[in-house]
Amino acid sequence: MSPWSEWSPCDPCSKLMYRSRSVEAFGQFKGLVCNQPLGDRRACQPDRVCEEQIRPQCSNTEFQCESGNCIKKRLQCNGDNDCGDFSDEDICEDVKRTPCGKHELELSELGRTAGYGINILGSDPRSNAFNNEFFNGLCNRVRDTNTLEYHRIPWNVATLNYATLADESFSKELYDDSSTLLKEVLQETKESLSLGFSFKFTTTEEVTNDATPSNFNLKFGKQKTENIKKLTEYSSVKHKTFMRVKGKVQLSTFRMRSRDLMLTETFQNDVAHLPVEYMKGEYFRFLEDYGTHYAISGRSGGEYELVYVINKETMTKKETGDKKALIDKVVTSVSGGTAATAAALKMKIEKSGVLDVGAYVEWAKSLINAPVLLHSQPEAIHSLIPLNMPHGNAKKENLERATKDYIAEYSVCKCQPCQNGGTVTLVDGQCLCLCPPQFEGLACQTLKTDLLRDVNIIQEGNWNCWSPWSTCSGSRRSRTRTCNTNGLTGASCKGETESTDYC
Template identity: 25%
Template structure:
């Protein structure tokens, strides 16, 4: 039987059963339990085919020619099945009805059930962070947007995955979710003689956290180096830029914990019903405004792989003149801070740790260890924490040296509240189902719109920002910045090229050259 559910805005009005026709365009439809297939040979031709058939096809579109062309193995094996069509048009196997899961994405497959046969007979938990992993991401600002993947679809499966005696249930879309134990509470230390050195290193570190796996060139990711959407991060970056052009030194301590690795299946992903509906609604005749709105709502990319965990960054801004008067070199200062991070507020233990005698580190670490103390050498401290719960993050964000005990508490909290550490992303157009009747047209239009969208908002369209954006000393080094990309060349061998110049502004007075390639190629649209 094919179940159709009629729902009013207020409540369910009625449930009626419509009989499935004996055939559709000559294809005989005989309801048959998938679990009754007799031999393993049938399974290798069945599970994925039937799932893809339901995932990518509407019941109303069934025809012998369509199935013969797109799912030939179903016809050749003479397999048949009854299907259920939800209110949103998603087609699922009839056997997934009344199993306690929202397989249709709108709850309609669980309505009108006399009895519910749960797929899982024991309680299970969701993987940590699974909701955010299902969202699109805007590469221009790092912001997570609306959900594009249905990571709460299980296809009726309930293979348990135990993590520290907790039973988790693996969603259909997930290829891998493994627990990692990499990282420690030790800090990697870096020292910088100027803000330019610090900002360049920070930019490279930020960019290393995201890789773009694409078959189409987008404006280089180096252009978006500081566009994190995290409010506290942006606030810290803005404050740090106030030290541009001043005589300040910087010491950065960084600790990273990996708790899990996540990877999607390589194909046949189950899309979120609302996102799939938006794809279906896109006009085949290219209209930039409508395609642009999709990217605005859902982001430009989706997360293909990710490392989850926690990230703690502790940056000390030092007054160069006062540091010199106190007799500290930058390397000695870095060693003092590193030793202080190992023992926290127990300043007296630092002397032996760094091999100094007397009070070599005491003055500096007393300034770091007590946020209420008047500071001379330490101008400020900036802390960025990702992952963990609000309590431990608040304790770490205090402008004083964290103790090993606080770091341990934060690490424990990160396990249950991880954030992204590293991620691999792919363009949103790669989610267009290949079995969609107009998949090639949609992907071509989405690729074209992505190129326009990124070009429209690229920083290369801004006027040159001289002297690193501040009125500073005349001879200060000025870092280079990219101008806009040229137009694409004509296609040659199915590829096209474009170039850009590092003159917006060009490097001056020994400033850094632009990061990223001057030339790039892409497949022809």
């Protein structure tokens, strides 16, 4: 870690001062794991007065909620909580005709959770930016193809389709080593393969005061990290082979509106409390709360994964009295569903080694109440910043900068290269080497058998981090990077040493 920066001046509105630090190199080869916060804050007494942030006045055709938000006057007294604090309904003696008439339709849970936050490095954001309980006076509805009941769709969701698809794919081949398996698991986890093998499943910045974390999301993020760590432990264990089984249940597809999205009061407050001056730690905290991106469209449901760790020596024997002796361990991951049904499914699998039908059915039934994002089209979170908010443009630019800094901060470029063609991977503040099948060890330095000694090996370096961008000249700017071949002979890196961009 770098030393802490100097404390910033005291912010007159938050009455806080800030400082930050950076990761200079991540732990590797049993070094320390770098998973500490990069931002810090403390209370202070400002020497200047906070400029009151006055929200835009509502027009003559709008009603001002107690929160200060403006809604159309036609939304008053319609039975919907359009303000979010019921201030549009509290003044009403009688409710006008409700948008759905005599039909009392429940909000679709798949619509309520649409617009999931996405962290491009892999962690699960702690909050959703969208107020998906706002309907804008409409009664858009969709029919659940399983229950045949109609549910109401929120304003933010342009389209929502129920389409239950169960997909189970059993691995056609066994994995002879954990590195090959890990590489495949991690590749499927990433939102963007262009970032290299850089992953951050665990949030490290403290939660903001207003954010409301989803405990299940945090547990699932921890579950992913623990499973990856379990698999890496087998990288130095001999006589093991692996079989992967994964299943997926898709419930719906959705697409968000492209304009006039309704954001939560919490999100707007958190944006309002962001410093106008760029403070890295505060903006990183915001990104871990809401995501570097959000899902403008996607598929939701649930998925599970089983990795069987098989004793190869037992498997090769002609006879074995105990079939369970073949399986040393089952590494299980369950995503989606209620906490109770997901935990029950996981426990049954780990206890018996097989997928329990009863537990699976209960888990699949619960997905309608607790879906997760299976696939998405991401959109940058900074695009949601209301530009009519005080300092909206400055904060949008700061968030755009923070997203780039966040990706650069947690980059595999801060790792040392692996030997013998190993793939350098950064997972939650620790650099790992995913070795080719014929090598093992922390740096892939050990040949598994002398029979492979004559195999031709291509040594691969690891790119160092990009230099800062040059000054803008002729509407262009550039940056460079070098290939890190530390400890390797005849190694090189694939890719370009220079990058250019418009400015």
